[in-house]
Amino acid sequence: MLSSLTELELSTNNLTGTIPASLGNLSNLTTLYLYKNQLSGSIPQELGMVNSLTELALQSNNLIGVIPASLGNLSNLTTLYLYKNQLSGSIPQELGMLSSLTELELSTNNLTGTIPASLGNLSNLTTLYLYKNQLSGSIPQELGMVNSLTELALQSNNLIGVIPASLGNLSNLITLYLYKNQLSGSIPQELGMLSSLTELELSTNNLTGTIPASLGNLSNLINLYLYENQLSGSIPQELGMLNSLTKLVLQSNNLTGSISASFGNLTKLVYLKLFLNKLSGSIPFEMNNLTHLKSFQISYNQFTGHLPENVCLGGLLENFTASNNHFIGSIPKSLRNCTSLFRVRLQGNQLTGNIGDNFGVYPHLDYMELSYNKFYGELSTNWGQCQNLTSLKISNNDISGRISPKLGDASKLHWLDLSSNKLCGEIPKELGKLTFLLELNLANNKIFGHIPYNFGMLSNLVHLNLAKNSLCGLIPELGNCTNLLVLNLSNNKLSKYIPLQIGNLQYLQNLDLSKNFLTGEIPQQLGDLKMLEFLNLSHNALSGNIPSNFDQLLGLTSIDLSYNQLEGPIPNFNAFREAPIKVFRNNKGLCGNATGLKACPSTISHNPLVKKWNKVMTLIFILLGIVLLIFIIVGITLYICSRETKTEIKPKEAKHQNMFAIWSYDGKMVYENIIEAMEDFDDKHIIGVGHHGIVYKAELSTGQVVAVKKLHPLSEDSVVNLKAFTKHAYTMEVSEKCDVYSFGVVTLEVIMGRHPGDLISSFLTTSFASSAYDVLLEDVLDQRLALPNGQVAEKVVLLAKIALACLHNSPHSRPTMQQVYQKLSTWKSPFTKPLRMITLRELVVFFLLVVIILDFICSSTAFVSPVTSPFVYTNNKVILAxxxxxxxxxxxxxTNLQSKSQSFLPFWAGSNPCNWVRINCNKFESVTHLNLSSYSLRGTFHNLIFQSFPNLCSADLSSNSLFGAISSNIVHLSKLSVLNLSYNQFVGRIPSEIGQLTSIHIFYLAANHKKLGGLTSLNELDLSSNNLIGVIPASLGNLSNLTTLYLNDNQLSGSIPQELGMLSSLTVLEYHPTSLGNISNLTILYFHVNQLSSSIPQELGMLSSFNDLRLSFKSLTGTIPTSLRNLSNLTTLYLGKNQLFGFIPHELGMLRSLTDLELSINNLTGTIPASPGNLSNLTTLYLHVNQLSGSIP
Incomplete structure (x- = not known):
């Protein structure tokens, strides 16, 4: 009816419904503005009849369907804005007929298909925005014909192919955004002709080749983003001509070479990011000219030399990262007074200097990491004055002295890692004031004294590691540290009992209290640790039974209870049933259903024959006991008489003889003299107590004064266990053949007359083919004695053979003590040649052949050859090394790990990895488990060939310093079920190929890349279903482009930052701040399966775009707010499984679009209101498990 209407502007309201088709009758209409409403439905094709239309703006609504082809008839149209809707389908070719069009913005929709080549006909077009869709195919070269174009934004699509060289014709182009696609090929040289260009962003693609030198012609360029591609070659020195450049971001490529001195000309540069490349050489002196730098990031390269001396000359530097390079020398002096610093990462270099003099007070500093360097000196008190410091990591240096109590003043500290230094003194109790602390690692130092009692008040603590120190006293009560995941107090001198309060740590996954002096029983409360996966209580003095409720620890995968005084049955579930015998050995009497353990008495059959036989045996034992007692009495009488006789006739001179002389040695006599002198080891003779035993002092009957160390109970009474030279001192793995190895060492030391350490070391570090085995036996024997001959020589040869066999590097290849006994009893030397001509190689080879034959005869099982042998015998097949x-x-x-890391794997040598440390294999000798956790490894996955491990089931590489990207080749580990890469320095994207590992059920990536607030281009952030802990960072409020945020299914705690209310683009959020009312575009909000405990905010009623609200599985309290009546688009409302109370608001009857309403499992009271009867679209209504009354309406 309004036939004369020329302008219709209804924008920025709350209009709903569809766009009327009748608007097509407004024949004189030139301007139609309907943007920023809640309009739905499709765009009427009738709008294509309004030929006079020049401006059409329908953006920021909920429009669906396709773009009508009829819009191509609007020949006078100059601006077409359809962005931020839910439009689908392809872009109509007909839009190429809009010859007057200057601005075309279709971004942030669900458009698919290719970009029409017809858009190249839009000769007046200045702005083309197609970003954030699902467009595919290549970029049409016809776009290079639109010479008027000033802004071209095609980012965040699925575009493929090369960048058309024709884009170099767009001489008026100011911004070119092609990032976040799948473009390939090289960067065209022609882009260097875009003289007006100010922003060039080609990041996050698959571009290859070199960076064109022609880009140095872009004199107006301000931002150059080429990161996350596969670019190679050196950085062109011509980039130093870009005098207007403020941001140069080239990280995550394969760039090589050095930084050109021409970069010193970039005096306006604010951000320089070159990390994760292969750059080398020293930093040019000219870089000191960059006085406007705020971010200088060169980590993970191969730079050498010194850090730039004047890196903070301008006083603006905030982010300085140079970690994992080869820098030497001291910290630049300009850093000491650089108060603008926010984040510093210099770990993994060879920096030196006194750490107490190099750093000042930084009021804005948030993160400081200096680990894996060569700093010395004592910690400065300045760190306590850095009031905003959240992370301080200075591990693996040579820092000494005491920990300053002033460090407790850094009240915002979350992470403190001072491990692997030379710190001494006591732990200052002031550290207990750091209430935000998440991780405290002081392991591997020389700290002594007690653990501060107030550590038990650190309720946010997640990781506490005080291992490998000299701490003593009691374990403090840590029951309030309810967020603890890891508690490691091993290798200390802690005593008394295990605190009962540890049972309150419901999230604890790793508990290691081994190698202390703990006594008493294992608390039953430990059975409440349902999340526990690793438990090590070995090498203590714990007694009693293993608590019966340990059967509930179904998540437990690793245990070690060895070297205690435990007894009774072990729990009957997998972690115990499938554990190796070594984790139970050296206890008082454990039994149960595990390999190597005796069965418990309760498992013996109760049939009548067995009971009768038991009675007979009991009677026999009683009779034998009486007989034995008579013999003992008679024996004692005879012994006393004979002793008195011997005493009378013994010459006085015997008193002074040396009963330890090797030729006249009588072990039994010596033993009896020691027992007599010590009065059966009476406590009054104790002169010291050590970790391995008790030292006694007494005077023997000969007049000799001796000190005797009585060791704690050994693993095997029949075999001497040589503690000073054990096999697992090299491999760090204890096996059942450790005692056999010790027997070999003792035997070899006897015939050599000296410690055999050098000889054994030469065997471990060389192959069987080396000259180390060509040594003559006569050169090894004790040189102080004459060379034996005859039968003595035969016996010496036999002993040498047995000793060398017992020292075999592979436990499986060592003989048993039964085999050793047989050979000592029956063998004669088969060698016909003289002793002086026999080599060690002959002895080793002969013994191996005999063991193979014996094993075959005894067990019909193939003998496993030594790792250094040229063949490996397995399943009767010979496999070449x-x-x-x-x-x-x-x-x-x-070999590709950094040099420091290689020293941690010295015995990875030879051809059979099944004999290497930290590796387990199956019966076919194929690697199944790899555990290199906490091994100080530094390097990347770049040279790890995953295809070589077809049977790998478990890989734990956590708590190292591995960096770089996670390779997509990990998909070849088809049998992988457990993968732990947490606590490393990985960056980049998690490869999507991990989704193909269908066997995987545990995947940890915690504590890698931690700072997300700087990712301002981020659209989607999904951190759900992890084990994330701590607080939600307020910096997420900086992610201005974020549309989707998932934080559900975690263990997050603390308050929810109101800064999330600044995310105006957010449409999907799974969490719960009261400031959500500011997020006007939010349509979906899930709170389910978190740990919230508050009321439902009234502000939710302001989110008028809502169509899906789920707050179930919470601890929400209070009443249901009546403001929810404003959510007119709401289709789903889940408030079930909370603690809501009060009445059901009758206003819910106004939600006419509602299809699903769930209020079940709450404390709601009153009657059911009649108003929900108006909800004609309602399909599900759940009100069960409440306290509702009255009749059903």
Whole structure:
């Protein structure tokens, strides 16, 4: 009816419904503005009849469907804005007929298909925005014909192919955004012709080749983003001509070479990011000219030399990261007074200097990491004055002295890692004031004294590691540290009992109290730790039974209870049933259903024959006991008489003889003299107590004064266990053949007359083919004695053979003590040649052949050859060593780790990885488990060939310093079920190929890249279903482009930052701040499965775009707010499984779009209101498990 209407502006309201088709009758209409409403439905094709229309703005609504082709008839149209809707389908070719069009903005929809080549006909077009869709195909080269174009934004699509060289014709182009696609090929040289260009962003693609030198012609360029591609070659020195450049971001490529001195000309540069490349050389002196730098990031390269001396000359530097390079020298002096610093990462270099003099007070500092360097001196008190410091990591240096109590003044500290230094003194109790502390690691120092009692008040603590110190006293009560995941107090001198309060740590996953002096029983409360996965209580003095409720620890995967005084049955579930015998050995009497343990008495059959036999046996034992007692009495009488006789006739001179002389040694006599002198080890003779035993002092009957150490109970009474030279001192793995190895050491030391350490070391570090085995036996024997001959020589040869066999590097290849006994009893030397001509190689080879034959006869099982042998015997098949692909792959990776890391794997050598440390294999000798956790490894996955491990089931590489990207080749580990990469320094994207590992059920990536607030281009952030802990960072409020945020299914705590209310683009959020009322575009909000405990905010009623609200599985309290009546688009409302009370508001009857309403499992009272009867679209209504009354309406 309004036929004369020329302008219709209804924008920025709350209009709903569809766009009327009748608007097509407004024949004189030139301007139609309906943007920023809540309009739905499709765009009427009738709008294509309004030929006079020049401006059409329908953006920021909920429009769906396709773009009508009829819009191509609007020949006078100059601006077409359809962005921020839910439009789908392809872009109509007909839009290429809009010859007057200057601005076309279709971004942030669900458009698919290709970009029409017809858009190249829009000769007047200045702005083309197609970003944030699902467009595919290549970029049409016809776009290079639109010479008027000033802004071209195609980012965040699925575009493929190369960047058209024709884009170099767009001489008026100011911004070119092609990032976040799948573009490939090289960057066209022609882009260097875009003389007006100010912003060039090609990041996050698959671009290859070199960076064109022609880009140095872009004199107006301000921002150059080429990061996250596969670019190679050196950085062109021509980029130093870009005098207007403020941001140069080239990280995450394969760039090589050095930084050109021409970069010193970039005096306006604010952000320089070159990390994660392969750049080398020293930093040019000219870089000191960059006085406007705020962010200088060069980590994970191969730079050498010194850090730039004047890196903070301008006083603006905030982010300085140079970690994991080869820098030497001291910290630049300009950093000491650089008060603008916010984040510093210099770990993984060879920096030196007194750490107490190099750093000042930084009021804005948030993160400081200096680990893995060579700093010395004492910690400065300045760190306590850094009031905003949240992370301080200075591990693996040579820092000494005491920990300053002033460090307790850094009240915002979340992470403190001072491990692997030379710190001494006591732990200052002031650290107990750091109430925000999440991780405290002081392991591997020389700290002594007690653990401060107030550590038990650190309720946010997640990781506490005080291992490998000299701490003593009691374990403090840590029951309030309810967020603890890891508690490691091993290798100290802690005593008394295990606190009962540890049972309150409901999230604890790793508990290690081994190698202390703990006594008493294992508390039953430990059975309440349902999340526990790793438990180590070994090497203590714990007694009693293992608590019966340990059966509930179904998540437990690793245990070690060895070297205690435990007894009784072990729990009957997998972690105990499948555990190796070594984790139970050296206890008082454990029994149960595990390999190597005796069955418990309760498992013996109760049939009548067995009971009768038991009675007979009991009677026999009683009779034998009486007989034995008579013999003992008679024996004692005879012994006393004979002793008195001997005493009378013994010459006085015997008193002074040396009963320890080797030729006249009588072990029994010496033992009896010691027992007599010590009065059966009476306590009054104690002169010291050590970790391995008690030292006694007494005077023997000969007049000799001796000190005797009585060791704690050994693993095997029949075999001497040589503590000073054990096999697991090299491999760090204890096996059932450790005592056999010790027997070999003792035997070899006897015939050599000296410690055999050098000889054994030469065997461990060389192959069987080396000259170390060509040593003559006569050169090894005790040189102080004459060379034996005859039968003595035969016996010496036999002992040498047995000793060398017992020292075999592979536990499986060592003989048993039964085999040793047989050979000592029956063998004669088979060698016909003289002793002086026999080599060690002959002895080793002969013994191996005999063991193979014996094993075959006894058990029909193939003998496993030594790792250094040229063949490996397994399942009766011979496999050449060079075919060991797994060994080759691991050795190749080892050689590509940084040099420090290689020293931690000294015994990874040879061709059979099944004999290497931290590796387990199946019965076919294929690697199944790899555990290199906390091994100080530094390097990347770049040279690890995953295809070589077809049977790998478990890989734990956590708590190292691995960096770089996670390779997509990990998909070849088809049998992988457990993968732990947490606590490393990985960056980049998690490869989508991990989704193909269908066997995986545990995947940890915690504590890698922690700072997300700087990712201002981020659209979607999904951190759900992890084990994330701590607070939600307020910096997430900086993610201005964020549309989707998932934080559900975690263990987050603390308050929810109101800064999330600044995310105006957010449409999907799974969490719960009261400031959500500011997020006007939010349509979906899920709070389910978190740990919230508050009321439902009234402000939710302001979110008029809502169509899905789920707050179930919470601890929400209070009443249901009546403001929810304003959510007119709401279709789903889930408030079930909370603690809501009060009445059901009758206003819910106004939600006419509602289809699902769930209020079940709450404390709601009153009657059911009649108003929900008006909800004609309602399909599900759940009100069960409440306290509702009255009749059903």
């Amino acid at each position: 060079e075919e060991r692909k797994e060994a080759k792959a691991l050795l190749k990776w080892k």
